Amino acid sequence: MKFAIVNGNRTEAAKSIKGICPSCGSELIAKCGEFKINHWAHKGTRTCDPWWEPETEWHRSWKNNYPNEWQEVSLTDENTGEKHIADIRTAHNLVIEFQHSHIDPEERATREKFYRDMVWIVDGTRLKRDYPRFLKGKKDFRKTDKQGVYLVDFPDEIFPANWIQSSVPVIFDFKGLETIDDINDARHYLYCLFNKRVGRYAILAEIPRKAFINNSIDGNWLLRVQNFNDLIRLKQEQQKYIVLQQEQQSRLSKVKYRQRRGPLIDYIDKKQFSNQFKPKRNGRR
Ligand SMILES: [Zn+2]
Numbered sequence: 001m002k003f004a005i006v007n008g009n010r011t012e013a014a015k016s017i018k019g020i021c022p023s024c025g026s027e028l029i030a031k032c033g034e035f036k037i038n039h040w041a042h043k044g045t046r047t048c049d050p051w052w053e054p055e056t057e058w059h060r061s062w063k064n065n066y067p068n069e070w071q072e073v074s075l076t077d078e079n080t081g082e083k084h085i086a087d088i089r090t091a092h093n094l095v096i097e098f099q100h101s102h103i104d105p106e107e108r109a110t111r112e113k114f115y116r117d118m119v120w121i122v123d124g125t126r127l128k129r130d131y132p133r134f135l136k137g138k139k140d141f142r143k144t145d146k147q148g149v150y151l152v153d154f155p156d157e158i159f160p161a162n163w164i165q166s167s168v169p170v171i172f173d174f175k176g177l178e179t180i181d182d183i184n185d186a187r188h189y190l191y192c193l194f195n196k197r198v199g200r201y202a203i204l205a206e207i208p209r210k211a212f213i214n215n216s217i218d219g220n221w222l223l224r225v226q227n228f229n230d231l232i233r234l235k236q237e238q239q240k241y242i243v244l245q246q247e248q249q250s251r252l253s254k255v256k257y258r259q260r261r262g263p264l265i266d267y268i269d270k271k272q273f274s275n276q277f278k279p280k281r282n283g284r285r
Contacts, residue, residue: 024048
């Protein structure tokens with residue numbers, strides 16, 4: 001963890017100081033080595049939060065975009081007493097979780113239920129295959145009338161499978177800590193996979209990094225997601241209506257066809273029938 005309580009204050013780890021865990025109140029040891037970032041650790045190998053993952057530089061650099069008091073916030077479920085430490089909890093109650101390690105879909109779903117208004121930031125550099133796969137799929141993104149928003153036909157072929165069914169927005173960060181000079185490199189953007197679908201399509205937004213950070217700080221992120229979800233719901237309803245109309249149209253045309261065809265055939269048949277058996281005239285009258 002980045003913070004422990006030392007003399008009543010949230011304090012970063014430094015050599016030979018002791019602190020208290022802000023979540024469980026047990027003693028923490030400052031770990032300040034050469035290879036890992038400075039952090040606080042519970043005694044032994046266990047932490048009080050089973051959801052906690054060892055922090056990387058990537059976690060830290062993301063956390064540092066936010067005020068200290070929003071970082072590592074201990075949250076308790078009022079009904080069950082269950083406690084977890086959110087990576088970021090903003091003043092507008094948005095939880096941001098930075099995920100580097102693999103996570104099972106069940107655990108992912110449990111965390112989403114616990115934090116509710118949340119967004120995941122996923123380290124897209126952990127597996128080498130993830131970014132090339134994304135780039136390949138990017139060619140087939142379908143543009144929408146909203147700039148930077150795309151429809152994605154087969155999200156499971158573009159993103160890691162465990163994130164596809166998420167019930168909250170998932171943002172992929174393929175840049176990580178890399179310095180990229182090419183300003184046109186796609187990794188300068190964050191890619192947000194939304195949890196709603198329009199027909200068979202998933203919805204993806206390309207978001208400038210700075211815009212996401214600013215929007216999550218000033219509270220506009222939740223508002224934007226809400227507006228976006230409303231828009232998607234509208235599109236879904238429009239699409240249902242179009243499908244319904246098409247079905248009705250085809251049903252109507254079938255009825256018309258039958259109506260026209262039926263009497264006409266009857267008429268022809270009767271005519272042919274009656275002509276066939278008409279007695280032939282013989283000679284003059
Ligand atoms: Zn603890």
